[in-house]
Amino acid sequence: MFVILYYDVGEKRCAKMLKTCRKYLQWVQNSVFEGEISIANLEKLTYEISEIIKPQEGDSVIIYKFRTKRYTERVVFGIDKKDDLSFI
């Protein structure tokens, strides 16, 4: 499954969110991640996120799930900050 994740969390929890998401997904822009992920790993990731965020302080995380990328098109203006990671 392919997901796009973005978050808006309190300053104190930003670094933690960044580190957590980096384990599972690829960084695209500040507080935006995307990438292939298995259902099990998404479950793990959402659990880890739920441990970090504090909704009472206005934190919010949004995940878009795609079963396939077939009906999507990725358009980039300016610089694409996402690296090609298969071939470094």
Place this chain on the structure above:
Amino acid sequence: MKETIYIFSNGRLRRKDNSLIFETEDGQKKFIPVENIKEIFLFGEVDINTKALNFLSQKEIVVHYFNYYGYHTGSFYPREHYNSGYMILKQAEHYLNETERVFIAKRFIEGAAKNSLKILKYYNRRGKDLNNQINEIERLVLELRNYNSVDKAMAIEGQIKQTYYQGFDIIINSDEFKFEERSKKPPKNRINALISFSNSLIYNYCLSEIYKTHLDPRIGYLHTTNFRKFTLNLDIAEIFKPVIGDRTILSLLNKGIIKPNDFEDKLEGVYLKETGRKKFLQAMEERLKQTIKHSKLNRQVSYRRLIRLELYKLEKHFIGEEEYEPFVMDW
């Protein structure tokens, strides 16, 4: 599906924030999502420290090292996590019992031969005259049934391979890419360089898949188990060399994607340059991710997955649940 990462740059692979980071020589940092990696192929000069290795082991990531010429140097095969004494005993039992061993070895040869035939027949339908090779291989497969020793079977396998590769010159039909004969260490011409590179990759894909099962890669059947290296991956690879490797080679050549200047002469042999290796790996990745309809499972399965399914079939064979039948392409 977990990803494979190929590192061509020089630099350092480190553990950072419970994930991986690759720092290139010029200071660029690339974060690698550790949870989504199955294996890493290292073609560049990469430093790794114990901390990183411990972490890779914990995350069950296999690392394959290649030297400057693209030869496989070795693999970091993390501590086994799917331990099963029972499976190892069963595997050894099938090795020690000559009849059982020959049965499995012959199945591997048969699978490889049938898949090779599929390729020859495919090009035969497209106007390349390969009837001689096809008939010869079909005859050899039948002959294989008469033998009951691994050495004899190996000899037949050699003949099948030779006949099969003869077909390559007819299929490719290019002066720049002549096959002539199989040469290894070093490969003497471009086609041989491609075949060697492709085979070494498939050995490693198979090894990574074995790591995800209960099987022990050290006990092979067709390739004699000895004191040195992994052999079961070489056995399994036989079936997938035509299916995954040779088809990639032939399509890259026929489409003219790999060109003579992707190769260079070195050490009395011919090797793929980095540009060539990258092109090949890209095509290989695409091939591995491509899915086909699996007739028995009745769902889409990637080529990469087929390798694992093959191992599961072997496991079933060892515990006496279902007799092993090698995978043969459907079309």
